[in-house]
Amino acid sequence: MMRIAIASGKGGTGKTTIAASLAQTLSREKSLSVLVSDCDVEGPNLHLYLQPDFKDTKPVFQMIPEVDNETCTGCGICADVCQFNAIVVLNDKPLVFPELCHGCGSCTLTCPEAAIREVPVKIGMLMRGPGKSQINLRQGTLDIGEPQAVPIISALKKWYFPEIPDLEIIDSPPGASCPVVEALRGADYVLLVTEPTPFGLHDLKQAYQVTEELGLHAGVIINRASFDEKGVREFCLNHDLPILLQIPLDQQIGEGIARGKTLVEIFPEYEEEFIDMYEDIKKRLLEC
Amino acid sequence: MKIAISSPDGKADSEFSGRFGRCEYFILMQTDTDEWEKVKNPARGSRGGSGPQVVQFLANQGVDVIISGRYGPNAYTALQASAVEPYLAQSGTPLDLLGAFREGKLRKAAGPSGPGHHR
Ligand code: SF4
Ligand code: SF4
Numbered sequence: 547m548m549r550i551a552i553a554s555g556k557g558g559t560g561k562t563t564i565a566a567s568l569a570q571t572l573s574r575e576k577s578l579s580v581l582v583s584d585c586d587v588e589g590p591n592l593h594l595y596l597q598p599d600f601k602d603t604k605p606v607f608q609m610i611p612e613v614d615n616e617t618c619t620g621c622g623i624c625a626d627v628c629q630f631n632a633i634v635v636l637n638d639k640p641l642v643f644p645e646l647c648h649g650c651g652s653c654t655l656t657c658p659e660a661a662i663r664e665v666p667v668k669i670g671m672l673m674r675g676p677g678k679s680q681i682n683l684r685q686g687t688l689d690i691g692e693p694q695a696v697p698i699i700s701a702l703k704k705w706y707f708p709e710i711p712d713l714e715i716i717d718s719p720p721g722a723s724c725p726v727v728e729a730l731r732g733a734d735y736v737l738l739v740t741e742p743t744p745f746g747l748h749d750l751k752q753a754y755q756v757t758e759e760l761g762l763h764a765g766v767i768i769n770r771a772s773f774d775e776k777g778v779r780e781f782c783l784n785h786d787l788p789i790l791l792q793i794p795l796d797q798q799i800g801e802g803i804a805r806g807k808t809l810v811e812i813f814p815e816y817e818e819e820f821i822d823m824y825e826d827i828k829k830r831l832l833e834c
Numbered sequence: 835m836k837i838a839i840s841s842p843d844g845k846a847d848s849e850f851s852g853r854f855g856r857c858e859y860f861i862l863m864q865t866d867t868d869e870w871e872k873v874k875n876p877a878r879g880s881r882g883g884s885g886p887q888v889v890q891f892l893a894n895q896g897v898d899v900i901i902s903g904r905y906g907p908n909a910y911t912a913l914q915a916s917a918v919e920p921y922l923a924q925s926g927t928p929l930d931l932l933g934a935f936r937e938g939k940l941r942k943a944a945g946p947s948g949p950g951h952h953r
Contacts, residue, residue: 625890631883634890636916643908646883 549714550827551733553756555749557720559739560769560793560803562586565717566595567809571820572713573679581711584685585729586719587670587698593685595808598677606686606701607666608649608694613640617661624653624662645693670698672705682707695725703732722752730756735827736764737790742775750778754785763834765827770795788830790823835865837935838892839928840902844872846928852903855884861928862895865936870928885909893918901931901940910946922947 552565565582573580584590593600611624611633620638632646633653644667654662669692674684686702688695699719718729730736736757740750750766757764766782768775771792782789793799793809793816802812810816842851844859851857856878863870873895877887885905889912892900901921905913913920920943923931934940 631877631880631887634886634912636890636893636912639915641886641912641915643883643886643911646886646908 547710547712547714548828548831549716549732549734550737551716551718551730551735551762552737552739553718553726553730553753554720554739555722555751555753556745557589559720559741559746559749560809561720561739562591562717563595563803563809564737564739564767564769564793565715566592567811567816568820568824569596569681569715570679570808571810571817572824573681575817575821576824578712579680579682579709581682581684581707581714583702583714583716584683585699585702585725586717587686587688587695587702587725588719590685590687592683592717593677594806596677596679596681596683598675598681598683600673600683601675602673604672604705605668606670606672606698608647608669608697609651609664610644610647610649610667611642611653611662612665613642614661614663615639617659618657619659619661621658624657627652627656645691648694649697669694672698672702674705674707682711695719696728699725699728703729722749722756726753726756727760730760730762733762734831736762737767738764738787739767739769740778741770742768742772742778744777747777747781750781754781754787763831765790765830767791767793769793788826790826791819835898836896837863837865837899837901837932838895838897839863839900839931840875841872841928844874846870846872848927850901850903850923850926850928850931852924854900854902854905855888855909857902860892862897863928863932865932883908886912889913889916889918899935901928901935904947905943907946910943913943 554561569580569582572578584592622635625633625635630648632643670688672686677683686698719725738753740746765788772795838860840851840857841859841861859872877884885908893916899919901923921940922943
């Protein structure tokens, strides 16, 4: 199985429509079984394009410490041991801040009185099912107000379909923070989607940094390509980043996407380009 | 009574800091003796949850009253669980604010203000 992740330093670069178009093209034209994982858990939107029938759902829980005030002596060790400042001891009573807790279990393990137990708290949902063009989609959603995207993404990636697909396409959250690292981890190849503007370049650099830190192979897709792309080009050249695909700035594309259409549904001629890009990626992976 | 005032530079006669969890220093003032000292904010560099950390730190120092510009939701929850009383100020040096507090001119914080700091 090959795993291609799609990332960008900021939202709104067209990452999602590219993920959907690549999935559709390879499923239809190359008869690959494709699984798409929407890891943008704060606003998953691939389902708008792939229209899946989410047959399976599964809640995601995080273990949050709960202190038994009867047994607790107020010694404060739990507060000292918590790296995330999620417990403080005030008036000899521990106070837990669930939204700061990472569920690491250290406090429970170190409490000398065994006064802490862990209780599950729901932080989000996973969903999966077949969609358009026989593409399987799975997505995670973070409950409103819950700040922890990483556990949802890691649960989503571990939630395997019984049949192993030929290709998994991972739509990463935008940015370059911990959730992005979690989404990209384990990818064979990362497509960095960018726009040819100074801001686009800045975000591309940050997203590229993540792929470097993880030691992942990466290439660039320039979306809304127009005149001013020197900065992005130079950066790619200097960092040995291949530019795999360029999609021009086109009003028809923008309007189509707004109506829930993917790029290849608007312009089927792009299928050719996505197939070429896929073959190109395969070749590059063989060479290294 | 012991009063803690958030400060950017640890000086009693320069403008105080409105930031509670992430200020550089606290000026600790003893109202009965008029003595004061500065302490570094131990939670300043933490990634998240500095508010509750600071409340715990100040409570352990025996502080009865805090004067700062705003308190985030987590800090406020911690304050409610502690015996420390939060007061609000807009401007002034720690020495001015101590005077204003003594004259009863400062308002007690009735709830959290400002957004919480998530990671
Ligand atoms: S370590 Fe255990 S006994 Fe000590 S304060 Fe925490 S919960 Fe209470
Ligand atoms: S489980 Fe870990 S992060 Fe959560 S309160 Fe305990 S020590 Fe802190």
